[in-house]
Structure formats: C-alpha cells, structure tokens
Amino acid sequence: MKVYCPYCKREVDYKIEKRDVKEFRKIEVDTFENAAICKECNNDLYISEIENENNERIYQIYRSKANIIKPEDIINLRKKYNISQRELTSILGFGKMTINRYERGGMPTKSQSDYVRVLIDNDVEFIKKTKEAFDKNSINKKTYEKIVAKEKPDKVSKRDIQELFRKHIQETLNRKPDIYNGYKQLDLEKVENIISYIATKVKNLTITSLNKYLWYMDMLSFNQRGIGITGLTYQHEKFGPTIINQAYNEISLLEDKFKRENYETENGTITKIVSNKNYDLSKLNENEIKIIDIIIKLLKDKNVTDISEISHKEDGWKKTKRYEKISFEYATKLNILK
Ligand SMILES: [Zn+2]
Known part of the structure; x- marks a missing residue:
C-alpha cells in the first residue's frame, strides 16, 4: 500500500514498526503503538487510521488504570x-x-x-x-x-463533597516546588481566599480574567521576590495563561469563599465569580498583599478581551506553545509593568 510522504514528496511504500508506550498522562500504560515509516527515507508518516487505533488502545488502558469515566x-x-x-x-x-x-x-x-x-x-x-x-x-x-x-x-453532606472536591484539585495540581510553580508548594486555601479578595475588588470577574489575575500576581511576586504566591502552575492557552489542566473550572466550583454566576449574552453563557466577601488574608504577608493590589489596580478597569491581549504581549505567552507549561523564568521581564 502506498501513501504520500511529505519528505520524499511522492507516494511511497511504508512499513509498520511497533514501539513501546510506557506512560500516558503520567499513568503507566505499558502498551505499544504502531508507527508507519517511509521505506525510502525512514521518516515517520502520519496515517490517521493507524493513529486512531493507537489512541484507542492507549485510551482504553489509561481509562481503566486511571479510573476515568466512560x-x-x-x-x-x-x-x-x-x-x-x-x-x-x-x-x-x-x-x-x-x-x-x-x-x-x-x-x-x-x-x-x-x-x-x-x-x-x-x-x-x-x-x-x-x-x-x-x-x-x-x-x-x-x-x-x-x-x-x-x-x-x-x-x-455538601461539606463532604466540597472536601472531596478539594482533595481532587490538590492531587491534580500539587507538584514539587520548581520553576513552573514559582518554587512554591500549592496552597489551595490561599488560592480560594485570594480569589474571594479579587472578586470583592473587581466587578465582572470572569473565569478567563481570573486566570490572568492569578498568573500576573504569581509572576510579579517571582519578579520581585524570586518566589510565587499561590503555588499554581500555568499553561499557554488560546486566551492567555491559565491554570494547568483547566483546573480553574473545578476551583471555581468551590463555594466557601465565592460563587459562580452565569449570565446569558449574545455570545453565549458567561460565568462570573462573585465574592462571598469572607476572605481571610491572614496567611499572606504584607509584600504578597501589596503585589496582589498592584495587579488588581492594573487590570480592574479592563475588560476580558483587553486583559487577554495584555497577557499576549508577555514572553511567558509569546515564547511558549499551546498547552505548554509556562516557566517562571519569564517573570524577569514583565511587559505589564512598563
Ligand atoms: Zn519518505
């Protein structure tokens, strides 16, 4: 069977090579994948049926090992x-x-x-x-x-479920301190209180904007003190930096300190975060609060589109690819401070 090879730029014969796949999303799957290889130039070729088979095989094992819903x-x-x-x-x-x-x-x-x-x-x-x-x-x-x-x-009880929920978020986001979380262990309680605080000060806080507020606060903190505030890890997404694994969705469902409110607009449903006004900043030091206030001041009168655009000017977004984790090394130069 022949297939087009983009390297040889013509139809070629290919062979199948079996390769080991040890891990998928950090779970041991210990399976294999089939790779199609051009017989002329030995480069890997993309053949969608083969990729689909590979994905299906890996997904199936991952689903059962990670206990993912079907x-x-x-x-x-x-x-x-x-x-x-x-x-x-x-x-x-x-x-x-x-x-x-x-x-x-x-x-x-x-x-x-x-x-x-x-x-x-x-x-x-x-x-x-x-x-x-x-x-x-x-x-x-x-x-x-x-x-x-x-x-x-x-x-x-509702309380039990919220606790369970918190545990899941911790498990998803907790990583050893390194350059991707600003050398800080995740502190979810701190995150919840900071979100409540931001939502008290900022009208119309959407989840998209919230991601940028948190990222900027952590980046500015790293810029000034060599350490983040929350311990969150961020990744490059289309509308700017966001908390990894889209965990902002789950975080936004914690309800002790804030709640979600949905609004229907012409462009669909927009979810806003509304503060319960019971935030407790006693776990934060003076410098951290100062940094948080600076970012709130810089962003609070801007709408979600403007905030996304501002974040797109930062090296942390420009120099990373989609879904790539954003290193805190980019905090040394922050465009927003100009
Ligand atoms: Zn080839």
Missing part, C-alpha cells in the same frame, strides 16, 4: 434523569461542548472525571448541583423539576 457512564446519567447533553452541561458548569465530546470518546481530565463520578454515584449531590444551576438560571424549571422529582434521601 462515555456510557455519562449517557446513563443523562438517561436516568432524561436530560439532554445541553442540560447536563449547564448543571455541571462545563464548557459548551464538553459533554458532547466526552460522550463521543473524548478523554476527560482526571479531576473532571472524578468530579462527574461523584455526581453519578451520589443522587443527592447531583440534585444539589441541579438546584444550584436552577438558582443561577442556568437551567429552566422544566429541567429542574424532572430531576428533582427523582430525589431520594441520602446522608452525604
């Missing part, structure tokens, strides 16, 4: 309550197409998967989420009633 799990959850993908997405507070993607075989992050599993295994939690979604006008009365009609008593 597409059927989500479909069954929807069937149980007779709700659409759209309704479920609104209840979970995920991105628009997330559920659709997962049902078609897309791989959730471990933390997102764990979160959904809690809701699958626990009717009461799912109903609580539904009530919250209804209170925020994310779902309509019809959706709300068909789910709540199935309610059954249970003993798991």
Whole structure:
C-alpha cells in the first residue's frame, strides 16, 4: 500500500514498526503503538487510521488504570434523569461542548472525571448541583423539576463533597516546588481566599480574567521576590495563561469563599465569580498583599478581551506553545509593568 510522504514528496511504500508506550498522562500504560515509516527515507508518516487505533488502545488502558469515566457512564446519567447533553452541561458548569465530546470518546481530565463520578454515584449531590444551576438560571424549571422529582434521601453532606472536591484539585495540581510553580508548594486555601479578595475588588470577574489575575500576581511576586504566591502552575492557552489542566473550572466550583454566576449574552453563557466577601488574608504577608493590589489596580478597569491581549504581549505567552507549561523564568521581564 502506498501513501504520500511529505519528505520524499511522492507516494511511497511504508512499513509498520511497533514501539513501546510506557506512560500516558503520567499513568503507566505499558502498551505499544504502531508507527508507519517511509521505506525510502525512514521518516515517520502520519496515517490517521493507524493513529486512531493507537489512541484507542492507549485510551482504553489509561481509562481503566486511571479510573476515568466512560462515555456510557455519562449517557446513563443523562438517561436516568432524561436530560439532554445541553442540560447536563449547564448543571455541571462545563464548557459548551464538553459533554458532547466526552460522550463521543473524548478523554476527560482526571479531576473532571472524578468530579462527574461523584455526581453519578451520589443522587443527592447531583440534585444539589441541579438546584444550584436552577438558582443561577442556568437551567429552566422544566429541567429542574424532572430531576428533582427523582430525589431520594441520602446522608452525604455538601461539606463532604466540597472536601472531596478539594482533595481532587490538590492531587491534580500539587507538584514539587520548581520553576513552573514559582518554587512554591500549592496552597489551595490561599488560592480560594485570594480569589474571594479579587472578586470583592473587581466587578465582572470572569473565569478567563481570573486566570490572568492569578498568573500576573504569581509572576510579579517571582519578579520581585524570586518566589510565587499561590503555588499554581500555568499553561499557554488560546486566551492567555491559565491554570494547568483547566483546573480553574473545578476551583471555581468551590463555594466557601465565592460563587459562580452565569449570565446569558449574545455570545453565549458567561460565568462570573462573585465574592462571598469572607476572605481571610491572614496567611499572606504584607509584600504578597501589596503585589496582589498592584495587579488588581492594573487590570480592574479592563475588560476580558483587553486583559487577554495584555497577557499576549508577555514572553511567558509569546515564547511558549499551546498547552505548554509556562516557566517562571519569564517573570524577569514583565511587559505589564512598563
Ligand atoms: Zn519518505
């Protein structure tokens, strides 16, 4: 069988080579992949059927080893309550197409998967989420009633679930201190209090903007003191730096210090973070608070588009590729200070 080789620039014969795949997303999978190789120049060729087979094989092992929910799990959850993908997405507070993607075989992050599993295994939690979604006008009365009609008593409290949730976020984001977290161990409690503080000072704080606030605070802290504030790790995403693994979604669902509010706009649903105004900055020192205030002052009158654009001028974004972790070494030169 012949296939086009971009190196030889013509149709060539290829051979298949089996290669070991030891790890996927930090989980040992110990399997193999097939690589198509040009018989003329020995370069790897991309053949989508082969790649799909490889992915399917690796995904399957990863799913069972990391205990990731399966597409059927989500479909069954929807069937149980007779709700659409759209309704479920609104209840979970995920991105628009997330559920659709997962049902078609897309791989959730471990933390997102764990979160959904809690809701699958626990009717009461799912109903609580539904009530919250209804209170925020994310779902309509019809959706709300068909789910709540199935309610059954249970003993798991909201507090237990939030704690479980916190544990998952810690596990996802916790890394040894290095150049990618500003040489700081993650302190989730500090993160929650800082978010509450920012949300008190900033009107219309979207999740996209929040990511930039936190990144700038950590970068400025590293710039001035050689150490970050929160211990969060960030990555390059389309709209600027964000917390890795999209963990900002899960963080935003913690509710002790702030809450999510959804607003319908012409461009779809926008989620804002609203402070519960009970932040506690006693774990922060004077310098850290000063740095946080500087960033709030610099950004608070700017809208989400402007803030994204500002972050796009930073080396930390310019010199990294999509989804690449952003090193704190880029903090030495911060454009925002000019
Ligand atoms: Zn070739």
